[in-house]
Amino acid sequence: MKEKDGMNVMRESAADIAAASVKIAARGVQVFYGDTHAIKDVDVDIADRTVTAFIGPSGCGKSTFLRCLNRMNDTIDICRVEGRITLDGEDIYDRRVDPVQLRAKVGMVFQKPNPFPKSIYDNVAYGPRIHGLTRNRAELDEVVEQSLRRAALWNEVKDRLQAPGTGLSGGQQQRLCIARAIATSPEVLLMDEPCSALDPIATAQVEELIDELRANFSVVIVTHSMQQAARVSQNTAFFHLGNLVEYGQTAQIFTTPRDPRTESYISGRIG
Amino acid sequence: MTATAQTAAAQTAPPRRSLTVLDARTRRRNAAEARFRLFGLMAIAVGIAALFILLASVLANGAGSFRQTFLFLDVHLDEKVLDKSGTRDPEVMNKVTTIGYGKIVDAALKDAIAKNGIAIEGLTDKDVSDMISKEAAALVRDRVLADPTLVGQTIAVKVLANGRIDGYLKGRVTMDSAERDSNVSPNQLRLADAMIEKGLLVKSFNWGFITGPDASELRPEAAGLGIAILGSAYMMLVVLVLSLPIGVAASIYLEEFAPKNRFTDLIEVNIANLAAVPSIVFGILGLAIFINFAGLPQSAPIVGGLVLTLMTLPTIIIATRAALKAVPPSIRDAALGVGASKMQAVLHHVLPLAMPGILTGTIIGLAQALGETAPLLLIGMVAFVRDYPAAPPEGFFDPAAALPVQVYNWTQRADPAFVERASGAIIVLLVFLMVMNAVAILLRRRFERRW
Numbered sequence: 256m257k258e259k260d261g262m263n264v265m266r267e268s269a270a271d272i273a274a275a276s277v278k279i280a281a282r283g284v285q286v287f288y289g290d291t292h293a294i295k296d297v298d299v300d301i302a303d304r305t306v307t308a309f310i311g312p313s314g315c316g317k318s319t320f321l322r323c324l325n326r327m328n329d330t331i332d333i334c335r336v337e338g339r340i341t342l343d344g345e346d347i348y349d350r351r352v353d354p355v356q357l358r359a360k361v362g363m364v365f366q367k368p369n370p371f372p373k374s375i376y377d378n379v380a381y382g383p384r385i386h387g388l389t390r391n392r393a394e395l396d397e398v399v400e401q402s403l404r405r406a407a408l409w410n411e412v413k414d415r416l417q418a419p420g421t422g423l424s425g426g427q428q429q430r431l432c433i434a435r436a437i438a439t440s441p442e443v444l445l446m447d448e449p450c451s452a453l454d455p456i457a458t459a460q461v462e463e464l465i466d467e468l469r470a471n472f473s474v475v476i477v478t479h480s481m482q483q484a485a486r487v488s489q490n491t492a493f494f495h496l497g498n499l500v501e502y503g504q505t506a507q508i509f510t511t512p513r514d515p516r517t518e519s520y521i522s523g524r525i526g
Numbered sequence: 527m528t529a530t531a532q533t534a535a536a537q538t539a540p541p542r543r544s545l546t547v548l549d550a551r552t553r554r555r556n557a558a559e560a561r562f563r564l565f566g567l568m569a570i571a572v573g574i575a576a577l578f579i580l581l582a583s584v585l586a587n588g589a590g591s592f593r594q595t596f597l598f599l600d601v602h603l604d605e606k607v608l609d610k611s612g613t614r615d616p617e618v619m620n621k622v623t624t625i626g627y628g629k630i631v632d633a634a635l636k637d638a639i640a641k642n643g644i645a646i647e648g649l650t651d652k653d654v655s656d657m658i659s660k661e662a663a664a665l666v667r668d669r670v671l672a673d674p675t676l677v678g679q680t681i682a683v684k685v686l687a688n689g690r691i692d693g694y695l696k697g698r699v700t701m702d703s704a705e706r707d708s709n710v711s712p713n714q715l716r717l718a719d720a721m722i723e724k725g726l727l728v729k730s731f732n733w734g735f736i737t738g739p740d741a742s743e744l745r746p747e748a749a750g751l752g753i754a755i756l757g758s759a760y761m762m763l764v765v766l767v768l769s770l771p772i773g774v775a776a777s778i779y780l781e782e783f784a785p786k787n788r789f790t791d792l793i794e795v796n797i798a799n800l801a802a803v804p805s806i807v808f809g810i811l812g813l814a815i816f817i818n819f820a821g822l823p824q825s826a827p828i829v830g831g832l833v834l835t836l837m838t839l840p841t842i843i844i845a846t847r848a849a850l851k852a853v854p855p856s857i858r859d860a861a862l863g864v865g866a867s868k869m870q871a872v873l874h875h876v877l878p879l880a881m882p883g884i885l886t887g888t889i890i891g892l893a894q895a896l897g898e899t900a901p902l903l904l905i906g907m908v909a910f911v912r913d914y915p916a917a918p919p920e921g922f923f924d925p926a927a928a929l930p931v932q933v934y935n936w937t938q939r940a941d942p943a944f945v946e947r948a949s950g951a952i953i954v955l956l957v958f959l960m961v962m963n964a965v966a967i968l969l970r971r972r973f974e975r976r977w
């Protein structure tokens with residue numbers, strides 16, 4: 256493994272995080288889009304039952320890295336991933352791993368709310384249905400209700416579960432997508448800028464929700480908003496030009512960044 | 527800003543112009559826009575006028591074929607002529623040809639003329655018998671053979687009038703033209719006038735045109751579209767059943783699963799090229815492969831359907847791929863994100879959303895196939911077919927005609943009555959196309975969802 260100056264610093268602070276139980280560990284991850292080297296030698300340990308934020312300027316590779324964690328990059332033909340990413344010690348890029356099973360454990364919420372053009376109920380029930388998580392209609396109803404409750408959407412939609420999911424407001428749609436993602440009881444929830452299409456009120460609701468989800472899941476959130484990272488996360492990773500520049504506890508990153516680039520970014524000089 | 531800077535700015539600024547006065551540049555731009563709009567309107571007007579003229583001429587020429595002139599006769603089925611043996615054995619009665627029946631029908635007509643007191647000077651027997659279509663004797667014969675007990679009775683029949691007489695009622699034949707026509711005499715027209723007065727000669731809706739088989743050159747009045755409609759329907763069934771699943775499967779594979787490499791690029795280019803291949807080439811292909819090599823029967827809807835399937839496939843594949851491409855990738859991501867396999871993502875989410883586009887493409891392809899003539903000529907669909915094809919699936923292998931080929935056939939014939947028939951067939955074809963388009967629109971509405 257290559258040793259760089261910045262990496263040593265990074266690894267020290269990561270050691271604190273690693274003290275908590277590590278859910279996902281990435282070592283020497285490289286991502287190529289055709290000839291473009293999008294992610295360069297990234298090492299990260301993501302702790303269980305915490306919120307980890309990825310911040311950085313546009314095009315720095317944070318979303319790309321996030322999509323590596325549940326192999327969503329597999330769908331892009333020209334994308335190539337190197338290195339080792341483990342979930343509970345198992346290599347997720349192992350030849351024997353079926354991405355379908357992985358994605359049932361590592362759920363994802365996308366930047367733009369993307370509910371299926373089906374009813375609210377069917378949106379949430381889709382995951383449990385295809386994975387055969389429930390044995391009968393009553394259990395499925397139960398899972399749907401629980402997921403919607405945990406996504407703080409139940410009270411708003413309980414009377415119109417058969418209404419189309421696309422008919423909800425933007426914030427509701429995003430919470431529906433979160434409900435859909437947690438309905439399969441994943442262990443890790445990846446969120447790719449989940450609030451970028453939402454107004455401040457909906458954002459606050461989703462952030463509150465993220466904080467609650469921390470009790471059960473390991474949440475990884477990509478965000479453009481440093482305030483949001485500061486509000487919701489316990490750990491923060493700063494990406495710049497495909498490098499993981501700094502990774503540590505959120506309070507430390509925002510108050511005493513060790514890398515000059517991190518400091519420039521959080522003080523608004525680059526990005 | 528200092529005072530000096532202000533004055534400097536005032537000196538260099540252009541003089542203020544009123545908003546109510548148009549400068550030359552704006553006027554030119556407005557004029558150009560007005561010209562462009564005019565061209566657009568003219569283009570639309572030309573298009574609408576062309577469509578209107580086309581429809582008007584087809585309707586004007588073809589509407590007549592849906593109404594036909596009939597004679598109402600009481601025919602006495604003489605046992606001496608029809609069943610000399612008196613056994614009522616169909617085998618024996620089969621020996622009496624339409625000539626025998628023709629005599630009976632002629633006698634019935636003469637009888638009717640005499641009874642109604644119609645007297646036309648110089649009217650010959652031939653004139654009288656030529657009033658009736660040659661089809662009439664066959665009609666009576668079929669009826670008697672179906673029910674031999676009718677022999678000896680007098681039955682009321684509705685028989686077709688001769689094509690020229692029908693033309694006279696529709697204004698195609700006049701006294702003047704009859705003078706010069708060896709097929710019809712003014713005496714016959716006078717007789718026709720008298721018979722109309724007595725209610726013996728009546729125009730009514732012509733079911734035979736829609737359900738009947740084609741007829742020979744000499745009896746345009748009996749020519750119908752039944753076999754052509756059946757043949758076209760069978761072919762469309764074959765095309766739909768084959769091209770929809772094959773086309774959709776091919777598109778889904780190419781769009782969602784196939785790796786993007788030189789080979790798939792080559793396939794893509796070739797599908798686009800295939801859509802531009804002249805249809806007659808497909809006809810030659812069908813003749814060589816399906817008839818000469820595979821040994822399928824000529825003139826059969828199955829062969830026509832296979833050829834048209836080959837022709838329709840590129841259209842369906844291109845439309846389906848466009849529809850699949852139009853589904854937002856976020857839907858695929860959403861499905862994959864909750865752990866659906868690629869096939870589940872496609873079948874549960876992408877395909878339903880692409881359905882309106884796929885169905886529209888399919889129906890456009892089918893409509894093209896329905897109107898296609900050239901390849902069918904090469905595989906023998908142009909043959910003269912009098913027997914109805916059986917019900918599917920056997921019927922797919924029986925000889926049949928096709929609507930556009932029937933139109934082509936009738937326009938080749940000499941008798942002017944066939945012009946009316948051909949236009950009538952075009953109307954039927956257009957109705958089929960309109961129904962298919964209406965179905966396409968309905969299905970679109972039914973499947974269309976917003977996302």
